[in-house]
Amino acid sequence: MSAEMTSANAFDFDGVSVPFRPGQTVGGALAASGVVSWRATRGSGEPRGLFCGIGVCYDCLLNVDGQRSQRACVTPARPGQEVRSDDPGAPLPLPALDGAES
Template sequence: MTERILNHKILGAIRHEFVPFKWNGETIYGVEGESLTAALLANGIRTLRTHEKDGKPRGLYCNIGHCSECRVTIGGEKNQRACLTPVKEGMSVKQQTELPHLVKGDDSHV
């Protein structure tokens, strides 16, 4: 479990105003304007998507928009980089999952 750094030895103390938003339909809380990767991590959520092909868990990697590992679906729009997206009250964020196999098919993931 990770946690927020409310008192920093050099940078000092910080106070937050929390707002609710949805992660896979469940209400969790983040700080308005902070990155989604930070808000999810502060809620103990490390797996942001499962890999399109093999379904293995993936999390944030570079956290500044270069690697695209943190792709999530926001308000129905797919492949949004969570690290570049600030938290807004009421936003709906969903984990992306394994894609159906082109030949074998598999509608359990659609």
């Protein structure tokens, strides 16, 4: 590990520490660490990761610090981030309804 890639320059991906260089995106850091897919398509379950690399195709979606569907290719890597692979078939949380009867 070089001086530029210290443990302070790392985020958590599904329980594994992933190092990154200053200025690198989450997707870039994952790819540099050998992680090439982090979600699967709803229909056929095909693996997805970086494709366009410029924020256009939305193939690289994952969860960052509890925020679903973040594009890994344009999300800056930050120390201590909690990055999770995405399950696009998982139900979204329902909004709280004030005054709703149960």
